[in-house]
Amino acid sequence: MTNQNNEVTYSIGELAKEFDITPRSIRFYEEQDLLSPERTGQTRIYCNKDRVRLKLILRGKRLGFSLAEIKNLFELYDSNANSMLQLEAMLKMTEQKRAILRQQLDDIQMLMNELDEVEKRCRDELADLQKRGC
Amino acid sequence: MTNQNNEVTYSIGELAKEFDITPRSIRFYEEQDLLSPERTGQTRIYCNKDRVRLKLILRGKRLGFSLAEIKNLFELYDSNANSMLQLEAMLKMTEQKRAILRQQLDDIQMLMNELDEVEKRCRDELADLQKRGC
């Protein structure tokens, strides 16, 4: 659908289906101040910006961030920090998050290696089974 | 400490301190069948293999895996699968985990990009503040 400004909009059900989650989850994210869609009457109307936000929420979740941390990132992103103190706090925050992501990159690399091993052992045994006739 | 085979061993407290978690957590992982240390009397004695396992558990956690999934990975790793069906199931599992890790790599890349943006905006404003005398 489109709203009065000819922008694309979504119902809660559409977004739920698109991202394979329940409407309950989306409402919950709103309750936690991660979303704030428009309304027509009681009904929530999500614009594209809301949809992007939701995508970011789910991305954060896949990386093991809590909703509180994700909210934190949003506030960081939205904030019009103007004092030097605020700006420096923000830089500190981004660096912290970056450190977590780097750690995760390491973790992924090591887990991938272990999966390689498991897989190799597995293929070897399969080949062995084939050779001995099966 | 070392055990009768001259292998290095650890108390629960030592491991807890090393990995910056509580003994309670370590006992909980055991309760969930993720660890199975030896005992002398009542006291748990962890060998190096246990320590490695613990490291793997924490790595999995940092990547957002549940303890159940981690246990799953362990069983996969330990399993002496011998039937073709089992081996193929294992390959399927590793591929699934791999897909998750790839997804996370993507997620990390995108989040990093967004952090770059935030940081850039932040530095620009800081420079601006400097320029206008402060």
Place this chain on the structure above:
DNA sequence: CCTAACCCTAACGTTAACGTAAATCAATTT
């Protein structure tokens, strides 16, 4: 007019992963 398919709020229930407290035991230290 009815019902099906949406939407809503409110509120209680659930699960994972521990935290925390109580009571006890064993080995050191003072």
Place this chain on the structure above:
DNA sequence: AAATTGATTTACGTTAACGTTAGGGTTAGG
């Protein structure tokens, strides 16, 4: 001998992130 330190079990408490149920409103189709 008394106290500290670190281990144990048992069991109830807690938080996050929803699930689920109950009750109700509104629009499109038959």
